[in-house]
Amino acid sequence: MFDIAKMTTAELCAFVSSHLLADDIAVVLVGGACVTIYSDNKYQTTDLDFVQRYDVKRRNLAASLAKIGFSEKNRYFKHPDTAFFLEFPSGPISVGNEPVHEFAQLETEFGNLVLLTATDICKDRLAVLYRFWR
Numbered sequence: 001m002f003d004i005a006k007m008t009t010a011e012l013c014a015f016v017s018s019h020l021l022a023d024d025i026a027v028v029l030v031g032g033a034c035v036t037i038y039s040d041n042k043y044q045t046t047d048l049d050f051v052q053r054y055d056v057k058r059r060n061l062a063a064s065l066a067k068i069g070f071s072e073k074n075r076y077f078k079h080p081d082t083a084f085f086l087e088f089p090s091g092p093i094s095v096g097n098e099p100v101h102e103f104a105q106l107e108t109e110f111g112n113l114v115l116l117t118a119t120d121i122c123k124d125r126l127a128v129l130y131r132f133w134r
Helices: 009-022 031-040 056-066 116-131
Strands: 027-031 047-052 071-073 075-078 086-087 104-109 111-115
Touching: 009 027, 009 031, 009 047, 009 056, 009 104, 027 031, 031 047, 031 075, 031 116, 056 071
Parallel strands: 027 111, 047 086
Antiparallel strands: 027 047, 071 075, 075 086, 104 111
């Protein structure tokens, strides 16, 4: 088993994503964690948002994550060895009202990660800013 406490944001996201995929749960990383990865950790978040590519029952998601030490508390999944926590916002995967169909991939020693492209995460953050200040 890997030492989750020492993983970077990208490594933990890839580890979780690969583990879920092995249980037939395909996810895409969205939100602030994408910004962390693309900015070389200049932006930091502890909230790792994954959107499911296909609908999976919450109990199946929880059972898969329990295998790697995450337990559900309210709507988040937490692990005792890290400050990072997982959230699974509902789909579909979109930027504003625009569906997203093309994704980036990042390979790490802990597995592969599917995430929004750098362009889409910039558009997403601008959409969030616009909604907030509107």
